Each structure stands twice: as C-alpha cells, then as structure tokens.
Amino acid sequence: MNKHLDTNSQKVSKSRSLEVSKSHDGWSTVIKPREKLLHVDFGELWRYRDLCSLFVRRNITTQYKQTILGPLWYIIQPVITVLMYMVVFGGIAKIPTDGLPQPLFYLSGVCLWQYFNDCLSKTSSTFTANAGIFGKVYFPRMIVPISTVVSNLLRFAIQLALFLVVYAIYQIWVIPGQIHTNLYALLLPLLVLMLAGLALGFGILFSSMTTKYRDLQLMLDYFVRLWMYATPVVWPLSTITNPKLHLAMSLNPLTPIIEAFKYGMLGAGEFSWGGLAYSFAFMAVLLGIGIVLFNRVQRTFMDTV
Secondary structure, X not given: OXXXXXXXXXXXXXXXXXXXXXXXXXEEEEEOOOOXXXXXXXXXXXXXXXXXXHHHHHHHHHHOOOOOOHHHHXXXXXXXXXXXXXXXXXXXXXXXXXXXXXXXXXXXXXXXXXXXXXXXXXXXXXXXXXXXXXXXXXXXXXXHHHHHHHHHHHHHHHHHHHHHHHHHHHHHHXXXXXXXXXXXXXXXXXXXXXXXXXXXXXXXXXXXXXXOOOHHHHHHHHHHHHHHHOOXXXXXXXXXXXXXXXXXXXXXXHHHHHHHHHHHHHOOXXXXXXXXXXXXXXXXXXXXXXXXXXXXXXXXXXHOO
C-alpha cells in the first residue's frame, strides 16, 4: 500500500502541475512546469495591462516631478541639442546636411535617436533598478521594460510635433516648396516600432547581464555615446563615399531607419527596402536572444542583485 502511494506521489511531482479552482466565482490557480526560455506569455501580459499602465504613468510623472518647467524639458532639450549641433557640426566642422536646412536635418535625427537612447538606457537597468519591488510581489517582469518603451512614446510624440512645427515653418515661409515629402513618410509607425524593438532587445539583453557584471552598465553608457556618432544623426550617409566604410555604417541597424525617416519626410537621404529588412531581421534575432537571457535571469536574479 505504501509503495503504491509513493509511486503516485512521484508521478504527481514529476508532472509539476497543479490546478485548484473555485467554480462559484471563477478563480483558478495553475502551477505549470518551467516554460521554454524563448516563451513569452502574451495572455499573462495582457491580464496585467492595468499594471503596465500604472508603470507608464509612474515613468511619466516621476521624470520631471518637482521641476519648474516640467514637460517643457521635452522641447527644451532637443532645441538646445540642435543649436549645439548647428554650431559644432554645421558651423565649425562644416558637415553637409544633404542640402537641407540644418535645424530640420538635425532635429529629424535627434527625435529618433533620443527615443531609442531613452528606451535603451532605462530598460538596461530593469533588474537592478527594480530589485526591491521584484523581491516583494510577483508580476510578469517583462511588464517593466515594455512600460518604459511605451512611456517614452509621449516624449517622442512631443518632439515629433516640434519637428513638424519647424517643418511647416520652412515649408510654408522660409523655403516654400523646396522640401519634398513623399509617401515613404507613411512608414513612420513601422520605423518607430523597429526602434522600440531594437531598444527593448538591447535593453533586456544588457539588463540580464548587468545583474552579475555591473561594469557592463558603465560600458553601455560609454558605448551608446559613441554609437550616436556611428549613426547618421549629425551626418548624412551620402557623404561617405568609401564603399567599405559605407557598408560598415549601413550595418548599423539604426542607419536604414533614420535614413528612411529623412527620405520620407524631407526627401533627402538613402532609402533601401533591403536595409529596412536587415534592420527588422536584426531586431527579431536580438529580441529572441534578449528574451532567452531575460527569462533565464529572472528566475534567480534575486540571488545576485
């Protein structure tokens, strides 16, 4: 009899699955076996959408809480950055801007780069910055980096509106009819989605590694600063005439995205469907690798943080 009970208990422990339900109110608790490392439970993420919205509001309100200008910094920062670029790169270095007005050229690159940079820098510290709340309550850990990517869309929208205002001023009053917007501008939602995917992929990848190796965060900050100069934010891709160097710059997954935005909105730049396909494939592979590491680290990161 005891042997029979032991056999049954072993079968139950091997299955590692238990379901307890209360039919009168629909509650259910399911303990499942370990999921695959590449698994993302989208149903669970959807059930926690209210928590995601709370994190989004938290990210927005705390960033400029107790500041005098508040959300105006969303406009002041790109304006100051563009003015600095006009003096240093346009005035001193004399870097061409594909025949476009310098404010429009620099602002178009700054809007996209700033969104990517903000998402990457904040998602890369997901585990270390949220170790306190992760250790107290359960919720899908992926909610935190996703909420960061979503909350930064507000900043991007404001800066994009600033770009459109400057664009309208030049198109209507300064150089009317000389900026040729085309149908490729309709790709903007796809371009933003790709930027978000790249930032999320790199962010969760580095956040997974920095739980053990904190110096990687310092390396990332330095690397991102250099990365901007390898991206056509302050220089156009058309100025690189060396074929090998041109190819090397094109391998930057951000290059086709920013160039496509400039080509669609301003009619200048290099547009390539092949380049966008490469960036999209790079994003998909990067997200896959990032999810694998993220799922592995989230099981034991409290022991190392």
